[in-house]
Amino acid sequence: EVQLVQSGAEVRRPGESLKISCKGSGYTFTSYWIAWVRQMPGKGLEWMGIIYPGDSETRYSPSFQGQVTFSTDKSISTAYLRWSSLQASDTAIYYCARQQGTLDIWGQGTLVTVSS
Amino acid sequence: EIVLSQSPGTLSLSPGERATLSCRASQSVSSTYLAWYQQKPGQAPRLLIYAASSRATGIPDRFSGSGSGTDFTLTISRLEPEDFALYYCQRYGGSPTFGQGTKLEIK
Numbered sequence: 001e002v003q004l005v006q007s008g009a010e011v012r013r014p015g016e017s018l019k020i021s022c023k024g025s026g027y028t029f030t031s032y033w034i035a036w037v038r039q040m041p042g043k044g045l046e047w048m049g050i051i052y053p054g055d056s057e058t059r060y061s062p063s064f065q066g067q068v069t070f071s072t073d074k075s076i077s078t079a080y081l082r083w084s085s086l087q088a089s090d091t092a093i094y095y096c097a098r099q100q101g102t103l104d105i106w107g108q109g110t111l112v113t114v115s116s
Numbered sequence: 117e118i119v120l121s122q123s124p125g126t127l128s129l130s131p132g133e134r135a136t137l138s139c140r141a142s143q144s145v146s147s148t149y150l151a152w153y154q155q156k157p158g159q160a161p162r163l164l165i166y167a168a169s170s171r172a173t174g175i176p177d178r179f180s181g182s183g184s185g186t187d188f189t190l191t192i193s194r195l196e197p198e199d200f201a202l203y204y205c206q207r208y209g210g211s212p213t214f215g216q217g218t219k220l221e222i223k
Contacts, residue, residue, distance in 0.1 A: 035212075045153075045161065045204055045214040061211060095160055101208050102151045104172065106160035 002026035004034075004096050004107035011113045012086050019082040020110045022096030029077035030054040035099040036070065036081050039109075040092045050099055051079060086114045118142055120205055120215035128223040135192040137218045139205035144185050149209040152181055152190045155202040155217075164203075165190065197222075 007021040022034065036048040049060035051070040058070050069082045079096055091114050097103035119142040129135055139150070147168035153161040163172040165181035168188055178193045192199055200222050205215040 044217045045155075045206075047212040047214065097160075099208075101149070102163055102166045102172075102206070103153070103161070103208075104163050106162070109160050 002098075002105050004098065004105055006094075006096060006107040006110045009111040009113070011115070013116055014087055014114055015085050016114075017082070017084050018086055018112065019080050020094060020112065022079045022081075022107050024077045024079070024098070027098075030074055033099040034070075034072070034079040035097045035103055036068075037095040037097060037103070038064075038092045039095065048081075048094075053077075053079065086112075088114050088116075090114050117211070118145060118207055118213055120207060120213055122203075122205060122215035122218045124218060125216075126219045126221060128221050129195055130223045131195050131197055133195050135190075135195055135199070135220055137190040137192075137203050137220070139183075139188040139190070139215050141186045141188075141207065145188075145207050146209075147184045147188075149207055150181075150183070150188050151206045151208055153204045153206060154199075155204065156198075157201075161204065192220075195220075 005023050012018050030053045033050045033052050035050045038046045048064045051058045053072040071080045093109045093111050095109045096107040098105040121140045123138045150168040152165040154164050155161040164175050164179055169181045180191045182189050200220050203218045207213050
């Protein structure tokens with residue numbers, strides 16, 4: 001079964017760092033782009049950008065450039081989304097998804113809560 | 117940047133009825149790059165339609181997509197209880213963007 005499994009919910013304070021993960025299985029992880037999508041509470045979907053696990057090429061949406069960092073570890077078929085200094089406005093559900101044009105396979109989402 | 121506007125914001129219908137959801141683009145979009153997703157509460161989105169009118173794997177044939185240029189439509193021919201959810205259109209390719217969503221609720 002093709003699937004993406006994300007790490008569990010996280011609670012952090014403003015200014016803290018965080019890295020969440022997305023593990024792929026059931027397909028050749030290095031051959032498909034992984035996208036990250038944000039969904040703020042009660043809001044719609046925002047495409048943050050993509051990373052290609054085969055060579056770690058990244059493309060960020062202008063809205064998220066410089067705010068987050070994508071990375072991958074091919075050896076364990078895992079993609080990561082990292083913040084160096086969280087803000088309260090980063091509170092959201094973050095989804096990873098396999099992108100081949102469309103987003104055809106989605107992770108279950110990771111809820112990130114940033115609160116003092 | 118292409119902006120997608122979905123209407124209505126909320127659509128109230130009964131099971132068995134026909135649902136018509138609209139997605140309008142601020143400039144012409146190739147139909148090759150228009151998709152629809154369904155999101156149920158507490159779940160990740162699911163791909164329904166790609167290339168404006170092609171159903172994704174496992175999607176029932178009561179779901180259909182149409183349109184071209186700046187106007188696209190998702191039609192659900194006969195609503196089942198499990199179809200009441202949020203629906204998003206998306207322009208993919210380049211820098212993907214989503215519409216703001218249409219909530220399909222039970223009347």
